[in-house]
Amino acid sequence: MLAKAKRDRAAEQRAAVRAEIVEAAWELARERGLPGVTVRDVAERIGMRAPSLYTHFSSKMAIIDAMFGQAWIDYLEVIRVVDQDLPAHPRAALATVARTFFDFAAEDLVRYQLMNQRTLPGFTPSAESYAPAVEVLARLDDTLRGLGITDGETRDIFTSTLGGLVDQQLANDPTGDRWRRLIDRVIDMYADHLGLQGPPLWEQS
Amino acid sequence: MLAKAKRDRAAEQRAAVRAEIVEAAWELARERGLPGVTVRDVAERIGMRAPSLYTHFSSKMAIIDAMFGQAWIDYLEVIRVVDQDLPAHPRAALATVARTFFDFAAEDLVRYQLMNQRTLPGFTPSAESYAPAVEVLARLDDTLRGLGITDGETRDIFTSTLGGLVDQQLANDPTGDRWRRLIDRVIDMYADHLGLQGPPLWEQS
DNA sequence: GTCTATACACCGATAGAC
DNA sequence: GTCTATCGGTGTATAGAC
Numbered sequence: 001m002l003a004k005a006k007r008d009r010a011a012e013q014r015a016a017v018r019a020e021i022v023e024a025a026w027e028l029a030r031e032r033g034l035p036g037v038t039v040r041d042v043a044e045r046i047g048m049r050a051p052s053l054y055t056h057f058s059s060k061m062a063i064i065d066a067m068f069g070q071a072w073i074d075y076l077e078v079i080r081v082v083d084q085d086l087p088a089h090p091r092a093a094l095a096t097v098a099r100t101f102f103d104f105a106a107e108d109l110v111r112y113q114l115m116n117q118r119t120l121p122g123f124t125p126s127a128e129s130y131a132p133a134v135e136v137l138a139r140l141d142d143t144l145r146g147l148g149i150t151d152g153e154t155r156d157i158f159t160s161t162l163g164g165l166v167d168q169q170l171a172n173d174p175t176g177d178r179w180r181r182l183i184d185r186v187i188d189m190y191a192d193h194l195g196l197q198g199p200p201l202w203e204q205s
Numbered sequence: 206m207l208a209k210a211k212r213d214r215a216a217e218q219r220a221a222v223r224a225e226i227v228e229a230a231w232e233l234a235r236e237r238g239l240p241g242v243t244v245r246d247v248a249e250r251i252g253m254r255a256p257s258l259y260t261h262f263s264s265k266m267a268i269i270d271a272m273f274g275q276a277w278i279d280y281l282e283v284i285r286v287v288d289q290d291l292p293a294h295p296r297a298a299l300a301t302v303a304r305t306f307f308d309f310a311a312e313d314l315v316r317y318q319l320m321n322q323r324t325l326p327g328f329t330p331s332a333e334s335y336a337p338a339v340e341v342l343a344r345l346d347d348t349l350r351g352l353g354i355t356d357g358e359t360r361d362i363f364t365s366t367l368g369g370l371v372d373q374q375l376a377n378d379p380t381g382d383r384w385r386r387l388i389d390r391v392i393d394m395y396a397d398h399l400g401l402q403g404p405p406l407w408e409q410s
Numbered sequence: 411g412t413c414t415a416t417a418c419a420c421c422g423a424t425a426g427a428c
Numbered sequence: 429g430t431c432t433a434t435c436g437g438t439g440t441a442t443a444g445a446c
Contacts (some may be wrong), residue, residue: 033326036326038440051414119318120237167365192394193397194396254431256424260429
């Protein structure tokens, strides 16, 4: 029993150090982009030397992989909360889903690149890190099914249209809201295309 | 006169070498991604040593900048041809514009990343290299205006929706056509939203 | 587990001979 | 204009002392 408790404390300590490493890696990524994350600098930021990190991660890619997984887990937590009280109005529900995704993405360009774009040549997420991404998509499917959207192509149009707004925002106006302001119009356009009932979110002049 | 002719030949030679360098850089980028483009390897590919490249480009970034400019010039040439006989039917014209962009983008993932995404930390195109991109957007404005689309937001919806299809295609199904097949549906959705007349491109079952 | 020291490969860029 | 040689730096990763 004593031994058990001791092992648990050690495991907790190791997990804490791992989290500290990943957090430092995120800081560097935000400041200098994903390629700016180097083992040396991550170690320095938490008062370690580079070789010490290899006690906790087998390689730099393992650190990136942990960042990828954590980002999707963070988003999963966000939508778990949001999904609990989506508006009853279908268009408003779609707009809420869209705005939640948009804001999470726009909040952190580097995180979005890591999560959704193939920006790191050679990086492929591990099955473990990919799992929360799969769950996010499954939940989105559930939500859309609740609104009567069951067709795969129709779902693809939703995700790609939304992704397009995010991409343009991040690429061309990273600190503004030029494309965010279009969310309601785009949701109406999509809802009209589906024949979703209810008043439009956006009033054309 | 003789001196003039001699200078011209020298200038042509220099331009040819520059083009050769840029072409070799593209080959490397396609094979190994944009970060895989190194001055050494570009030089080796054309039978030179790395320092010799600095006779033709002041830095590696200058090479990337030339690649950026050339990519947009290439696309400009494509749409100059396509614009000459766009279909009379407005929806068909939109679909042609969309398919032209989509296919050019999907043809070369790395080129698309360089042209349209902020994937290289620290790279900002020079004014000269950016000029053809501006002209492409101006021509798109002309085309859309010809279809009665004059509002900036409405234009932004077109470009972002189209970009979204491309991004999803490249990120999730780079060799397939899962999102390309949605172009007609998406164009109809957009045209319906605008109140564009004419029969739909895509027949819902 | 963390450290120092270091290996090894690679990078962009420059100096100076030819 | 191209070369050889090299600088000063980067990177990931390992060996071995403590």
